[in-house]
Amino acid sequence: MYLVTLEMLAVLLCSSHLVNGGKVLVFPLDGSHWVNMKVIVEELHSRGHEVTVLRPSDSWFIKPDSPHYKSITIKSSAGFDEEGFGSFVTKMLNIQRKDPGIGGGVLVGHRLGLPLVFNVRWTIQGEGHQAIAPSPLSYVPVHGSQLTDSMTFTQRVKNVLFYFFTCFQIWYISDSTYKPFVHRYFGSDVHYMELFQAADIWLMRNDFTFEFPRPTMPNVVYMSGFQCKPSKPLSxxxxxxxxxxxxxxxxxxxxxxxxxxxxxxxxxxxxxxxxxxxxxxxxxxxxxxxxxxxxxxxxxxxxxxxxxxxxxxxxxxxxxxxxxxxxxxxxxxxxxxxxxxxxxxxxxxxxxxxxxxxxxxxxxxxxxxxxxxxxxxxxxxxxxxxxxxxxxxxxxDQPMKPLDRAMFWIEFVMRHKGAPHLRTESYKMSTIQYHSIDVMAFLLAVISLILIVFISAVKFLWQKVFFKSKVKKE
Incomplete structure (x- = not known):
């Protein structure tokens, strides 16, 4: 399972139709992910928005005081401890993935009924595209497989096996943790991944100079390198x-x-x-x-x-x-x-x-x-x-700087109170419905019925004609 690098913006609506003076609630992930989230926070502040950051009491990187945001400190141990993390790194140098464990911003946004904007590459189930975009295993490599978009037959077999292994991890780790929690607090008819999939905009921290070409969705906005800027003079x-x-x-x-x-x-x-x-x-x-x-x-x-x-x-x-x-x-x-x-x-x-x-x-x-x-x-x-x-x-070579593109879409969601017209509703469909298995089964049944009727009719007519011919001969 992949390290969750999911960080979220739960965008609060302003009473005015204008974006100026909007309120933004930020539910970030601690550590290095806060480094790039902080870039967005500071840019929002510079544009006149009021930003509030939810931070755990043991946060390592997210400071309680800042000129760019107000903070609400939650009495929880969801932050990164510097000494503990150093020990963890020493022990885990050869580990390529870690179990998921973060997703609080989605739950808060859903509970408050707010439109959601993600600053994301990962969800609690893995790479973000997998949650909302078609991902054919024939040319979309599963993360961790170390395959490209041009695969031989053997590599495609490997990719499928990685996919099934990932599904097993999701079932064993994510489902067993999040399903009972979400069912308890949000209702037995709510699947936890639907809360992620219902996000209005996915600000994706990559692009196709980094990622392999793949299907995407209208509400995915690529902002790779949004934190990059021209260098300043050294000391x-x-x-x-x-x-x-x-x-x-x-x-x-x-x-x-x-x-x-x-x-x-x-x-x-x-x-x-x-x-x-x-x-x-x-x-x-x-x-x-x-x-x-x-x-x-x-x-x-x-x-x-x-x-x-x-x-x-x-x-x-x-x-x-x-x-x-x-x-x-x-x-x-x-x-x-x-x-x-x-x-x-x-x-x-x-x-x-x-x-x-x-x-x-x-x-x-x-x-x-x-x-x-x-x-x-x-x-x-x-x-x-x-x-x-x-x-x-x-x-x-882009018509718009990645950070400006991110700001536009955050403010777009604020102006329009969401972006449901860009969000597919396919996540509400079952696997059978999504892949039209029920439709194919129905059409197959109809074709089979027509064939059975046709064969039966031909058989009946043949027998009748043959019987008459036989009677005449006698």
Whole structure:
């Protein structure tokens, strides 16, 4: 099952028909997902909307005080604990997916009778498209299968098996948790996924420079890279370090906002590999200083990722494969070396690898030699940078900035009190109805009946004619 990265906006209606002064209730997910939700919150505030954020009492990233929003702190343990999460990451480095557990914003929005706008890639059942859009298994790969949209027969078999395995996980984990809860508080006739599927707009944090081509729906709005922006000047100290790299340039490494350090032996190997390169390295690392660290490597507890990726001297981005980091790398045209750790990161990097813009390593087997080889390949093989520049140009060539597109649709829902005309009602249909199995069965029954009547009539006439012919002969 996939990590739920679902974050939601429950849009409150303003008494005026105008959007100015609208009220927005935000039910976010903690951690790195709040980083990009915060971009939307700040943009809504800048447009004059009153934003209220629901946050758990143990939230790590979502602060109670902000000039951009009011907060309501819920007495619950739904946030991320920094120390606990660090321990979790250490134990789960080789886990590719985690069980679902978030969905409170949907329930709150349904209870309050509010139109819903999602800031989303995932639901509690997996990738967002799967919940509302046709997803033929012949060319839409199931997430986690590491397949493309061009599959051989064997790969299509694998994709179908992954689909059935996912269905089993949903039945075993999600259904058993959410069904009784929703039935208890919302009625026995309500299926929990219908509450998700009834959302007005799905702001999808990807696009088709990242995702494989697939069917979509009118209420899906793609806003990949909405958090990306032109780089700002670096601090003097950091700029001096970057400029000291000369013609060789700089390598930037960070494993995201949630992971500041790696196991000590892995960090030692990575530092030793960096030390053998002529490039300068800027590495976000909060753990013990590796003994193999070279003079070319600068360790920081925090680094301005977007500004470094946008710097003309940046040559390679070593990353864990979070959606935000990959989208910023695409935006700035920087090729990647991947160290996916968990959740959707393996799948994200697979999409980059098949496009020829990333070299991916297994964190469980990474060592000094294969890490150094991967770095050299991406640094010195021109195709990585050329293909990433092409991907960046495709991503940037849009008639409207992704963040502006997201704002338009949020305000559209506020103006019109929802967007039901864009939402399919197919989710209310059973599987039999959705696939027209009942219609096919009915038509088959009618055809069978006609055939039976026809055959019976022919048989009857034949027997009658044959009988008369026989009587005449006698």
């Amino acid at each position: 003097k100290e950091l700029e001096d370090f970057v400029q000291s790299s000369g013609e060789h340039g700089v390598i930037v490494m960070t494993l995201g906002t949630l992971v500041g350090e790696l196991p000590e032996d892995v960090a030692e190997d990575i530092a030793a590999a960096f030390a053998q390169l002529p490039q300068k390295v800027i590495w976000r690392h909060t753990g013990k200083r590796p003994s193999t660290l070279g003079n070319n490597t600068l360790l920081l507890e925090w680094l301005p990722q977007n500004d470094l990726l946008g710097h003309p001297k940046t040559r390679v981005f070593v990353a864990h494969g979070g959606t935000n980091g990959i989208q910023e790398a695409v935006y700035h045209g920087v090729p990647l070396v991947g160290l996916p750790l968990m959740f959707d990161q393996h799948d994200n990097f697979f999409r980059m690898e098949v496009r020829g813009v990333a070299k991916v390593l297994d964190i469980g087997t990474v060592n000094k030699d294969n890490f150094l080889q991967a770095l050299k390949e991406v640094l010195y093989e021109p195709s990585y940078r050329e293909k990433m520049k092409t991907l960046s140009n495709l991503h940037r």
